[in-house]
Amino acid sequence: MIDERIVPAFWLSEFLQSDTASRLRLDNTPLPSELANIRNLLAPGMQSVRDCLGQPVFVSSGYRSPEVNRAVGGAVNSQHTQGQAADFKCPAFGMPSTIVQYLMRHSTQVRYDQLICEGTWVHISFAARPRGEVLTAHFGAGGTTYTPRLV
Numbered sequence: 001m002i003d004e005r006i007v008p009a010f011w012l013s014e015f016l017q018s019d020t021a022s023r024l025r026l027d028n029t030p031l032p033s034e035l036a037n038i039r040n041l042l043a044p045g046m047q048s049v050r051d052c053l054g055q056p057v058f059v060s061s062g063y064r065s066p067e068v069n070r071a072v073g074g075a076v077n078s079q080h081t082q083g084q085a086a087d088f089k090c091p092a093f094g095m096p097s098t099i100v101q102y103l104m105r106h107s108t109q110v111r112y113d114q115l116i117c118e119g120t121w122v123h124i125s126f127a128a129r130p131r132g133e134v135l136t137a138h139f140g141a142g143g144t145t146y147t148p149r150l151v
């Protein structure tokens with residue numbers, strides 16, 4: 001797949017690269033419908049995050065093929081597998097909880113579907129009809145659980 005700048009702040013490859021896929025040599029090529037979601041929902045959404053935060057944003061996980069999603073232990077119906085979600089950091093702006101708080105206050109500018117404070121990164125998804133849902137992840141011995149709102 002040929003790389004290209006799909007929105008001013010992001011290249012297509014930033015949403016496709018996966019350390020896990022490279023390490024385990026798993027295919028992480030999106031289907032046409034998933035690529036359309038990356039182009040039409042995820043990339044413009046992440047551009048709005050970049051514009052809102054005003055600092056460089058680093059995507060650690062964007063699209064995940066079913067194999068890659070399984071390898072990283074992602075939820076079966078994860079929006080990452082639809083090309084609608086990204087995990088990111090923005091160290092120049094602040095901690096993940098600070099970012100989530102700021103994006104909640106700017107939800108008219110960044111129209112997220114789901115926004116999750118994951119501890120060391122932020123998970124965000126975009127959809128045609130965004131729910132504007134905010135969750136906080138808790139990592140425990142029994143697995144990851146989520147509570148509504150930012151805690």
Ligand SMILES: [Zn+2]
Nearest residue numbers: 085086087123
């Ligand atoms: Zn995620």
